Amino acid sequence: MDTKNTKDYSASSITVLKGLEAVRKRPAMYIGGTDKTGLHHMIWEIVDNGIDEALAGFATAIKVTINEDGSVTVYDDGRGIPVDIHPTEKKSALELAATVLHAGGKFDKDSYKVSSGLHGVGLSVVNALSEYAFIEVYKNGQIYKQEYKEGVPQTEVVTLGKTELRGTSVTFKPDSKIFETVEFDSKKILDRLRQHAYLNGGIKFEFVDKRKGNFKYAFFFEGGLKSYVRHINKHLKPIHKEIFHTQGQIDGVEIEVALQYTDDLQTREYPFANNVFTADGGTHLTGLRTALTKTINNYIYEHGTEKDKSLSILGDDVREGLNSSGISQSI
Numbered sequence: 492m493d494t495k496n497t498k499d500y501s502a503s504s505i506t507v508l509k510g511l512e513a514v515r516k517r518p519a520m521y522i523g524g525t526d527k528t529g530l531h532h533m534i535w536e537i538v539d540n541g542i543d544e545a546l547a548g549f550a551t552a553i554k555v556t557i558n559e560d561g562s563v564t565v566y567d568d569g570r571g572i573p574v575d576i577h578p579t580e581k582k583s584a585l586e587l588a589a590t591v592l593h594a595g596g597k598f599d600k601d602s603y604k605v606s607s608g609l610h611g612v613g614l615s616v617v618n619a620l621s622e623y624a625f626i627e628v629y630k631n632g633q634i635y636k637q638e639y640k641e642g643v644p645q646t647e648v649v650t651l652g653k654t655e656l657r658g659t660s661v662t663f664k665p666d667s668k669i670f671e672t673v674e675f676d677s678k679k680i681l682d683r684l685r686q687h688a689y690l691n692g693g694i695k696f697e698f699v700d701k702r703k704g705n706f707k708y709a710f711f712f713e714g715g716l717k718s719y720v721r722h723i724n725k726h727l728k729p730i731h732k733e734i735f736h737t738q739g740q741i742d743g744v745e746i747e748v749a750l751q752y753t754d755d756l757q758t759r760e761y762p763f764a765n766n767v768f769t770a771d772g773g774t775h776l777t778g779l780r781t782a783l784t785k786t787i788n789n790y791i792y793e794h795g796t797e798k799d800k801s802l803s804i805l806g807d808d809v810r811e812g813l814n815s816s817g818i819s820q821s822i
């Protein structure tokens with residue numbers, strides 16, 4: 492046997508164990524907390540990986556299942572995490588993705604997620620904080636599987652047999668030694684999946700709760716943001732039928748905006764940056780507001796009567812009754 496390889500292997504295993512230990516010691520640094528929000532963040536980390544795979548053009552659907560024992564399975568129908576052996580680490584890419592900490596360990600990566608290169612970052616964190624987990628990959632007509640306890644692999648990657656499926660399925664049971672509660676809230680999950688479906692038009696999101704007699708729900712909004720604004724305005728009176736919608740790319744940032752005026756006085760703005768709702772706004776929202784005020788004033792100046800031109804339309808006037816949602820996404 493090649494002694495050098497054996498030594499390298501155990502050295503990398505020690506690095507992995509140290510990484511997992513760091514996550515279990517300070518979970519809040521990686522998932523924000525160990526309360527109900529932190530618990531649900533475990534699901535979003537894995538769902539985000541599926542969304543990344545869909546945004547890369549390989550997956551069309553993401554399914555979240557709460558199993559009878561309180562574990563969660565997230566499946567996407569994409570390429571499946573690679574299972575080939577890394578030439579120097581001598582471990583499968585799957586094991587490396589599931590056990591090696593990629594992020595610096597700060598709870599700040601959401602702000603630049605979906606910007607490529609961060610694919611799969613949360614998987615090792617979720618694995619480390621789970622009493623048990625297993626991943627199945629459906630690729631090359633085969634089922635590959637690896638199991639973990641508290642993030643530590645219990646087996647090599649094994650092949651289970653043939654399949655016609657494609658994709659990745661991650662099952663995990665959050666560790667009750669870490670979390671204050673390990674009970675998932677189906678309403679919280681449905682609300683978030685609905686929002687994801689609006690933001691990512693064209694991807695199907697399915698939810699199954701096996702704790703509640705196989706409760707099933709699915710979201711699919713072809714129109715993305717347009718459907719979202721339609722949903723926001725469903726109990727209001729729009730003053731124009733067609734929802735204004737635009738989309739474009741500039742300086743490595745993809746922008747999408749949907750807006751519709753209603754006869755209401757209130758303004759409702761739902762800005763997102765990199766798939767995260769930005770309640771406090773930011774330059775993306777300020778930019779849109781400024782552009783809208785400027786555009787409407789320019790239009791009045793160019794097409795209005797002399798009387799119209801003497802009007803000074805302010806931002807607040809432009810936004811009265813306006814309900815909008817916008818996404819800005821680094822690409």
Ligand code: 1YM
Pocket residue numbers: 537538540541544565566567569570571572573584585588610611612659660661
């Ligand atoms: C339910 C969770 O993790 N899907 C997923 C993950 C990966 C890929 C596909 C993938 C990525 C790439 C190539 C690539 C990941 N792969 C890795 C790594 N769903 C979920 N779907 N082929 C497949 O990025 O080049 C990490 S995540 F690192 F192993 F390639």
